[in-house]
Amino acid sequence: MSEPAPTGLVLGPLEVEIMNVLWSARGPVSVRDVLDALNSTRTTPLAYTTVMTVLSRLADKGAAARTKAGRGYAYTAAVADEAALAVREVIRGFGAAAVAHFVDEARNAPDLMARLERLMQEGDRK
Structure with a gap:
């Protein structure tokens, strides 16, 4: 039997949560899409700017890819896991x-x- 994969080696806890949203998405998602997905399971909601900042950092790390979408960006996972x-x-x-x-x-x-x-x-x- 294989061991479960460790998490948080390269990414922080919130980054892992956001990447899980990107990995499960069927296509590019907006900051609002990610925020809504995360807040649907939280008792204390995250701020839009928090999710936007973390997505930007994930793009800078190469974990997420972003493309211009209207006035903002749409994000996809740039790595498989x-x-x-x-x-x-x-x-x-x-x-x-x-x-x-x-x-x-x-x-x-x-x-x-x-x-x-x-x-x-x-x-x-x-």
């Missing part, structure tokens, strides 16, 4: 050394190493 963002940040920060350490760690986990080898072979075919 938090793990993708974490890996990208580690590789940006440490480059080839991070990849080498990852492979060393994978060697100690046969299932992970087998998956890595499969992914590498699939990549060669593309």
Whole structure:
């Protein structure tokens, strides 16, 4: 059985909540759409400007993509999940050394190493 994925490694708690809205959206969403989704389950509502600021920071981090929509922006998730963002940040920060350490760690986990080898072979075919 696999372990649950950790959350909050790269993103703060509110950022994770907002990304969950983006990940579950069927298309681009406005700040108001995200605000309404978040506030539908909260006892203390968030302010529009709070959600707008966090979405802007998520775009700056590369976790969300934004496109001009009228006078504001529409947002979509730019990464598949938090793990993708974490890996990208580690590789940006440490480059080839991070990849080498990852492979060393994978060697100690046969299932992970087998998956890595499969992914590498699939990549060669593309």
